[in-house]
Amino acid sequence: LDMVSSQVEVLTEGTQENQYAQPRWSPDGRKIVLSVWHQGYQDIALFDSANRTLRLITDGPAMDLTPAWSPDGQWIYFTSERTGIYNIFAFSVPDNLLYQVTNVLGGAFMPYPSPDGKRLAFINYTARGFNLHVMDLDPKTWKETEASSPLSDSKTDPANSVDSQPMPLKSFLPRSYSPFPTILPRFWVPIFGGDEDGLQTGLLTGGLDTLGKHKYGLVALYGIESQRLAYHLLYQNDQFFPTLRLRLSDLAFLHTDLLRNSVGQQIDYWERQRRVSADVVLPVLKFRWSQQLSLGYQREQLSSVTTIPGGFQVPEEGILSGVRITWGYSSAKQYGYSIGREDGRRLLVSYERMKKDLGSDFTINRYVGGWYEYLTLPYLKHHILAGRLVGGLATGDILLQRAFQLGSPFISEEIITPDETSYFLRGYPARKFRGQRMALASLEYRFPIVNIERGIRTWPLFFRRIHGTLFADTGNAWNQHTRIRDFKTGVGGEIKLDMNLAYYARFPLRLGIAYGLEDEGVLSGYLAIGNAF
Template sequence: MVLTTGCAISFRGGTKLDPSLSWNLIKTGHFQVYFHEREEVQAKKAALIAEEIHALLVEKLKWPPPSEKTHLILLDSIDSPFGATIPIPHNTIYISLTPPPASPIPFLVGYDEWLREVIAHEYMHILHLDMNGGTSAVIRKIFGREPFPLLVFNGAFPNLLQPDWLIEGLATYEESAIGVSDRRDNAYIEMVLRMAVLENNFPTLDQAGGKDSWPGNQIQYLFGARFYDYLAKRFGEKVLIDLAREYSQKVVPFFVDSSARIILGQSYSSLWNQWREELTRNFQKKKISLETLGISNLTPITQRGDYNLGPRISPDGISLVYTSVNKDDYPSLHLKNLRSGSDRELAPRNLGFSSSWSRDGKKLAFAQLEIFRNYSEFNDLYLYDFQKRNLKRLTFGKRLRDPDFNPDGRSLVAVENQTGENRLVLFSLGSGLIEPVTWLDSNMIFSHPRWSPDGHSIVVSGWKNGLNGLYLVNLEIKEIIPLIQDRFMFLTPTWSPDGKKILFSSDKTGIYNIFSYNIETKEMSQITNLLGGGFTPEVSTDGREIILSAYHSRGFDLYKIKWAKENPQKFEKIFSDNISKSDSSTPLAGISFESYSPWPTLLPRFWIPIAGGDESGLQLGGTTAGSDILGRHRYDLSALYGFLSHRPAGSFQYENNSFYPTIHAGLSYMPIIYPDLLTDLQGHQLDYWENKVRAEFDISYSWNFLKSSNTLKGGYFTETFSALSTVPMGIQPPETGVIKSLRSSWQLNTSKEFAFSISPENGRHLQIQYDWLSHQIGSDFNQNRFIAGWYEYIHFFFPHHVLATRLTGAFATGDHLVYRSFQVGGPDFTEEIIEPDQTNFFLRGYPIRQLRGNKALIGSIEYRFPIYNIERGYRSWPFFLNRTHGALFFDIGNAWDRETALPDFRRGFGAEIKMDMTFSYLVPLRLRLGVGRGADSDGITQFYFMTGNSF
């Protein structure tokens, strides 16, 4: 990447934390742990664990740790397990306190303690990505912690520019190597690899760079970790860090294969193929051994792939509800008629897969995520009424999941999440009151509670200190009885209709199968023998069939199987009290507590040279940006100097996120070019340069939800502009002077995009801008200026075929300002986004800015269609081609001053072909090659190459 423009890098617009929270920090020898109220206990534990992980990894890797402390931010604002590492401008780790429930979404992992597992993974990223040497070490000394390559040279963080399977694979491998998780070699990863091999769906090395087709980004974690494991066993574990070190000292980025050839003697591609051959031999043997025992005969119910989980049969035995999550549609609840086979979407669903029928079959309870008060994503309870066909939200911000109906129909049992802990609660459907079951162990992670058919007890999956199990909870006598407890998984329990047995999924045999537990005999029996894996069992109302989600190489689908109860295999050892306890209560020496202050981390940590231009020629300068760790204050700064004009230029933008509205202020002093703004007496178009001194202040507030967002903004700006170009005689020069304006804007976005989408789908994007210039507020000009855009995206019969429409209008009243007149014509270099200073609107098939005036109206209709999902790269090269798609379009528009009529509107039509790709392993691009033809007399045939969609 070569930075040759005068634009500044920006840290503004990132994730905003809840402004109402009061933050503190714990300082240790190598970390600063940030926490807010209610998180102190977890913060102390995290500080101790972080130092333990630091000692383990640094000793193991034999690599000097970062010279500065790592910032560890604890978040309790999302009801999903989450960890992220950002090494720029500070080494920073974000961690959700919510532990992963026992669920195949996104993948199952065994661990002793959630904080230990996630800190190990993310801190391994810090140690890996912070590595540098040679040229990159020199660059970091000169330019600081800059995020990009400079010209053809590696930047300050060379290990960032690698395939994700190298980055995530190493972290996943090392967290398993030091014993804090089993993600490298558990039954889940064995299942994914086994079925990919046996069904001939194993990704090539270049396909490991993809994140769309199954298994999605699991490739980076699971396949990456096991590939590292193969390399470690074959060449010795030391080579893994040698590979990271060697690449971190490269002069030129992206050539990861050269590091493999230097350290391992051959390319990653060759080694990947050899690894696959080894897996094939091993899994073929496994298949033969399973077939000798007899593979269970499953009858398919769904054949979609990806995730189809959580089947629940209606009390009358006719209908089946389940959750479907895939790359083509919004996650949703589905209703399938088991007699007719008909299948329809019941309601969209924001993740989660458990649900529960009321005993009369009239209602369905489930939980899903939703944004709560703009800054949190919490689970809440919902109730679908089949008679009224409506969905009712039962709770707001209560953080409840996995509901199950009490057989009496008056309450639900659910799991409540709070600050890294959870507990069972009873939710009254009549009063809405929540009654916690306070006598249960708060350190246990509960999942999927189910009432017994007689309503006397609840079975629930529980996890504590590395042991998973099934527990029977009796609320009347306040007793919890462990039924099964071991290092294996025991997931999603459900009852047989007679209440005598509990069915569940377990990896007890090394493969996830469906098992039963007999309440009376206390025996565990295996029901299925699967080649892939079985999950989320549900028993038919007559007790003769089991519906389950079974895994294959394209994901999870629903199947049914006869429940043959005779001669089940018995398991004697089903209970273990060998609990692994991590000593996270030991006091940590040398720590201190402080209230949070943004100032220590606010100074800029890097600068990047940039180039620009003014009316006289070249400008050179630099840009930087900064933010405090919690993102309360963000800014970017750029400065340039014109070596021929002998005039400086610069810009400073600041954003404050300390309050519920976001506050922005900016100041700039920049030369601005208006291409082809003027026309001389001979008809030649001339560029016009002017100098702008601008100050601005605005306040914005957003109302965010998972399926929509609203943003309202208001502000003030002042701008002084003076001519830099000499205007030829006979031409009216553009106005100069001072503009002062009050402005406001509103936008709504309900459109959606999915993994295989080629465009926004099923929704709209509305934007409105208004500017008021007046002598009353000190402006030299009076003007009212309105701009509005309506972009509609309509699903068009086939998957990801979209009919996209656009209607953009603008008009200005008052003083005529040449440089602020609206200009219509030509393609746009980026997607059309309505902004306060918008002047240009695209109309393909006509010269750029062909039409001008104080009023403009433009419409477009596009038929967008997919062509081919490529999903290939070339070996480990730094590009990945996702898909190609096309568009046929028709544009119509005009710009005018006084009056216009429909015949005055220009029309254009044409076609585009587009390519979605990933460049440099992490930058998504949509390249667009088009041809437009104007249908009117002044139209032209126009070829163009752009990025993004047109709108």
């Protein structure tokens, strides 16, 4: 791949007999070392880019993997289990000799030399798991191997290599990189939801291209009774700087007891929200923390899918459109066996401006701030105490629906909701509490239950771990004034299954139950992905 022109030139193509992986250019840019699978063997080979020939530097039943060049191009380091245990080996390019560099009990993997060639970093497996190790390099202390040192002429002769014949360049003309061959969906997950007429059924999928420049996620639902399609599509482009993020959705949301008549009767209201948004995201990535600033435009059309009886209030319909700016900070970490974020915090501040000059039927200013804290409990690995404090304020036109709504997610709403304009107060009906101001606090105890780390044969499904959560939420939404005793509290628990789909897509499924402690509280269940925050 030419990084300047984005032209792709195919140097060699794999077949059923020969498959290539883990290529590494030599420091002088003339050769490529790679791992090659051929005739049932996994070996290391050298590819000469000038004459298009490939020769083996190892050949045998041992698994030889992850080659890496020394900075001077004199040595090739790789992992092999030719001793019965994975260790690091070094191949001398000038002498065609093979040496054993490490002699560990658990396994040594993925060698990588320092820029000065004096030290070697590698992954070491012990009884405590995988860790990063660094060792000094001294060829005088290495052990020359018996089986492959020196390599016989038949193994190094290009005529007897895996594919030593010159490759016709006309078959491998340079071409521009295209993401389409690899961006197709690799998994489909069934999902259920609800609309004004009852049950929805559908699927969740997503994908990304080989270079990770294009990513997308799609949730699509079809109402069995309403016969209407609902969807949420998210696309992210990292091909350029800054990142471009696009959203497109058409969803219906429940506002519990929103409509009221003159005698105090209340009925539910279903609102259809058709939304399109575009954001430019500027990330700042550091080792211990990250920040991002996003600037965007959003256009949302509000319409009713509820037949409103006479005498009841009629919610506003029309267009909400405007600009928004969001700043986020995170120092939270996730480790190999983590069940979520730990050892850090997240901060979030956002401002939205909707006005008629920007195509909106209403003028609204909305401010939101959030603090999220993640503490690892002492003496308990990956047991997390997580806290959340979120507040919001809106000015301008006041809609019957209000700027903020609090309540439980409706079935799988937390999966399909396009962004964080809905704030979930678990244990209460969906969007039960509404206002121009909002405050929400949560405390969660998250604990691991069992590490499964197992799949089903060769199916594209891998189960990682099961973990649980006990939580308490308290919050309220109001217009002018509120009191502490007006805040609503809900408690509950969640069980979560972390798994991988299609071999690479992380899919943490969460099933929860919540109960509201105040008069309006209900016992509710819901389905979601990931942790609540």
